[in-house]
Amino acid sequence: MNDVATQIIVKPASGVAVSGTVYLWGLAFVCDEANAGAVRIHNDDDTETYCVAVASRQGPFFLSLPTPLAIKENSGLKYTRLSGAQTNLYCTPLYTTSTKKYEG
Secondary structure: OOOOOOEEEEOOEEEEEEEEEEEEEEEEEEOOOOOOEEEEEEEOOOOEEEEEEEOOOEOOOOEEEEEEEEEOOOOOOOEEEEEOOOOOOOEEEEEEEEEEEEOO
């Protein structure tokens, strides 16, 4: 994720003749610089924001959900860097996917 303003962190579960949903269980976000770094976690088409995370080398950000958060069907997760000067940001989503065949 170094020097990338927006990046896919979970690809969509959809494929040929398959429909899929990603379920977000948690997130770990770290930054190795003294100044805080921030990211926004959202879906592929940027219509829903799921989380904003802020961290620095003094403290990482951890999110653990008691139940999974369903991401919009056939969408993946992206992160967008909110702090322009930061370059060493590391975001690890904890997720599962489910798929089903298209009907019709």
